[in-house]
Amino acid sequence: MGSIGISVVRREAKDKVEGRLKYLNDYSSPDLLYGAIKTSTFAHARIKSIDISEAIKMPGVRAVLTGKDLPYRFGIYLGDKPPLAIDKVRYFGEPVAAVVADSQREADDAVEAIKVEYEPLEVINSPTEALAESAVLIHEEMDQYAHIDAIKPEPGTNIANRTKIRKGDIKEGFEKSDVIIEETFSFPPSDHVAMETRAAVAEILGDGRIVIHSTTQAPFVVKNLMGAYFGVDPGKVTVISHAIGGGYGGKAGMQLEGLVYLLSKAVEGRKVKLVNTRDQDMITSPGHIGLEAKIRLGATKEGELMAAEILFMFDSGAYADYAVNISRAAAIGCTGPYRIPNVWCDSLCVYTNHPFATAYRGFGHIELAFVIERAMDILADKLHMDPVELRLKNAIAKGDTTPTQSVMDSNTGDLKACIRRTAEMIGWNEGTRIIAEDGKIRAKGFGCLWKAPAMPTNTDAGAIITFNEDGSINVHCGVVEIGQGIKTAFAQIAAEKFGIDVDQVHVIMDVNTSTSPHDWATAASRGLMMGGRAILSACEDAIAQIKHTAAQVLKCPEEDLHVWGGRVFVKDEEHIGLPVKDVALGYVYPDGNAIGGQVIGRGKYISRRLTGIDPDTGKGNPALEWTLGAEAVEVEVDPKDCSYRILKAACTMDVGKLINPTMARGQIMGGMAMALSFSKQEGFEFNDRGQVLNRDLRSYKTLRIGDAPEYLVDFVETPQGDGPYGARGLGEQGVIGIPGALANALSRALGVPYNHLPLTPESLWKKRRDNG
């Protein structure tokens, strides 16, 4: 009986199609109070006054708070953000005041009655503007901000972090290059658009314990940060995460939890719910980072990459949040999956007056890959070389070194196999630019991907296994189900280990930080690998306990026993054995004597041999594992008006080992769709005052069913030696190569270099016009 490699239907499927699965905002109780927030109408302004006198008198209103009431500054890496703006606002949509009332309507009405007077300041609308000598400072008091060592803020500037990569000799690298290209790239900040907006409920119990229910991907991070931010003993904080309606990184870190706790505190610990409206979810809460980048790439005339000089200027928006680590992750992976001996990279996280950024699917890699993959095509053009051939020639492999000079080990996936398979699926050799009789142009574009988790060196996972009277297993693990299907994969991993049907494994869906074993966060595509390892270890621990009890009953050495298919039996005399269910809760002899007690399997996993990086050179070993892959896109463009359709999107990924093929395909297709949407048509539009003009789903257009291409997905399975059954992460990776592939296809189709996203027909047309 095998459970690995089988497309088991996800455990919660029936509840999802019947509308019975409860998300946080589906829970209600009569004792709830409701929060609402007043947001800034300016992107950068001094707060002259806030008048709450009318709001506080309104019916049902229990509390009204402003920044002056909350003297805190938070940040997961850099403490720069007050929960409610103090003295000045730094982005359009920033919270300036909050209300707690008996009903949502009363809270909303009171928010309307709060009057704020602003004195506008100069608005910084891009990293380039922020880095100008004369630029106004967005955080004047940066030198006072607490931050972790890995982050290097530069007080007196708008730079929140700078990560340096210095590998080889960049000067020599360019001297040895026959062909050098130099280009600039950019895209604006955008949003995750999870269909469920963020929400949180907090209450403070009589003994001071704090209970928070949240739409969080990272309940343990929230618990820990509650301690760090508010001086609360983390043991007194319980964070509960229910089913999540999409995260994509946007629900990691601290979101609404800190503020809703403060609101509860303002009403004597009563239970307060705070739910984002869609526009708050898009601009008040953090979104996807923006980027401006410059690259010089050099190669020999044979196409061997010699040197890369890269400057990333990430648009962090008004606060640092995860952006300072995204810019760091982008530096660590700055070359993309290519062997480049000489690398110089400065990755800057730059404050602007835009909505701030947090983790987004791909975490630095979708961003860096757009730059690298476009640059590879531009270089291929200049070399008169096929872009796929150029990629094959330089594809990273075992024994090569990364930008941080760590060696790709024997667990390195087979990128060349991925490139070849994707080229085959998209029909690369059948022509990459074909003009049809009706004048439309069909063109193809290619883009590779790589990704390593960006996470602390001590990132861990834990698992506990308990048993039921029927011998079935309960698996507790702190990874959150956000739609990726991880709980089902965990059930498969445990079922495989015990040789039982996957239906005999029950997975606890909700995560509760007081009862679930510690788990870093549902982020970085590390859940399958680390949670999977913890579950395997818990299974082994449980099996040892089952054998220990059974050995006494069967009167044989433990090491002669085997647990499989619901039985514990003597390996070489299989008929001698017991059902696991008779042992797992303690064995009872016919005379009533009981032994052994219940089996509780304990499992854990902690990342191995990771280090930080050197502040001057970036040297170090920060990557747990690299997932490699290759993607391609085929478009059909009407050259008359530059409108286009995406016909096909292809991806081959080296996933180590497929645990659940259908769910893996689903993750990859979903990733490709998200990235197609992002690169084709998403991005905030700002006016010169820094206000976001498209903050609803009518004007901010995401991909719809009619826009979806045909997907071609395949896998390579080079085992990850330390992964569960050889598996490695794949949740985010599908997005990474797509923006470059789409831009390459459109550039090829129209003969115009498209280096700035989003690639709307209008922007294509304008660029072509400007290029003459």
Added chain:
Amino acid sequence: MKSYKGYTQLVLRINGQMRKAVVSPNDTLLYVLREKLGLTGAKPGCENGDCGACTVLMDGKPVKSCIILAVEAEGHEITTIEGLKDTPIQRAFVEESAFQCGYCTPGFIMNAHAMLNTVPDADDHTIKEWLSSNICRCTGYEEIKRAVAKAQKIAGGV
């Protein structure tokens, strides 16, 4: 035209049952379903009629319950996801893995169910036209397309 002032008791016919609720004339149908009647299957996604997560049926036609007032629903037959059990489209959604996080799923299913009843032989163009009023952010829509095709077969007895 009927006018409403202040809180009013409404009797709504939902999933074949008569349900009473005291509502304000400006309460949306979505709000009343979720907060007053405990039917939380319809989800708020944008509360602006853009994403389709709140889709329910009114006399068999899909409507976005976030931009319908509860008072407008009086006298109509309302069907929510809680009113569907083991329909072809629900079975097909499970079999084709047509969801990940599941938040958009009730809305998608309601819309697709109405389409299958209204235009059982809907072609690709019609399917795209109907289902473009819903956003799914997790899947690439392929599984949803397959589920609809499968439900058409199941419903057609093929």
